[in-house]
Amino acid sequence: MNVVVLLGAPGAGKGTQAPLLSDRLGIPVVATGDLFRAAVRDGTTLGMDARRYMDAGQLVPDEITVRLLLERLSRPDAGHGVILDGFPRTAVQAKALDDALVDRGERVSAAVLIDIHGDELVRRMSGRWICRTAGHPYHEVFSPPNVPGICDLDGSELYQRRDDQPDTIRLRMAQQLSALSDVIEHYRSSGVLHTVDGLLPIDGVAEAIDRELAAAGIRPAGEPSERAAG
Ligand code: AMP
Numbered sequence: 001m002n003v004v005v006l007l008g009a010p011g012a013g014k015g016t017q018a019p020l021l022s023d024r025l026g027i028p029v030v031a032t033g034d035l036f037r038a039a040v041r042d043g044t045t046l047g048m049d050a051r052r053y054m055d056a057g058q059l060v061p062d063e064i065t066v067r068l069l070l071e072r073l074s075r076p077d078a079g080h081g082v083i084l085d086g087f088p089r090t091a092v093q094a095k096a097l098d099d100a101l102v103d104r105g106e107r108v109s110a111a112v113l114i115d116i117h118g119d120e121l122v123r124r125m126s127g128r129w130i131c132r133t134a135g136h137p138y139h140e141v142f143s144p145p146n147v148p149g150i151c152d153l154d155g156s157e158l159y160q161r162r163d164d165q166p167d168t169i170r171l172r173m174a175q176q177l178s179a180l181s182d183v184i185e186h187y188r189s190s191g192v193l194h195t196v197d198g199l200l201p202i203d204g205v206a207e208a209i210d211r212e213l214a215a216a217g218i219r220p221a222g223e224p225s226e227r228a229a230g
Helices: 014-025 032-042 045-055 062-073 091-103 118-125 166-189 202-215
Strands: 002-007 029-031 081-085 110-115 128-131 137-139 193-197
Touching: 002 014, 002 166, 014 029, 014 081, 014 202, 029 032, 029 062, 032 045, 032 062, 032 081, 045 062, 062 091, 091 166, 110 166, 110 202, 118 166, 166 193, 193 202
Parallel strands: 002 081, 002 110, 029 081, 110 193
Antiparallel strands: 128 137
């Protein structure tokens, strides 16, 4: 089972790379941000609890986040592995994930850091718009829609997430970068950290991720891993 953790500051490109990698490895993406937004849309208790943190650009408390993630990992489609996007975001979450995987005789196969510096992050994040129906992402500068304000794929309205609005970005970044560095250290010390240059074009980042994963012996689901092949 491949458990690949994608790490990077908000705006580093995790959300762009995760579905591409999912196609290549044949395992689903689990993005806690998407799970939270779905819970908010569905009006669940967990969604209502999470919402006030999300709207304020803060991390949702670990206890709520870990519960949400473990519930998702227990579903059948996660049985062959997952790509985690946006989790873990704190050292406590990283430890909780390790513990849950140990219980199943598994471990994090690789943590891939998409590395990018602060100025570029603000530039990227403040131009991000997503569609109402499916969350398809656009960017004012880097990937604008054909018709302003309308999703190319499903025709729904584009909006700017409250936590992508400029006043929320700075707060969000300061808080999240310090927690991210704890998570990076967690995986560095367990020897599974791989770093790729997030300033490369999208294809270049994807290729760099493939190189790192191949070096770590990670193969698409269904193909024997290096370990299994001897
Ligand atoms: P994202 O779509 O990954 O940028 O997540 C949107 C928001 O959901 C974040 O700003 C947090 O409020 C919340 N969130 C998502 N993942 C986590 C996590 N692992 N820990 C805490 N909060 C999270």
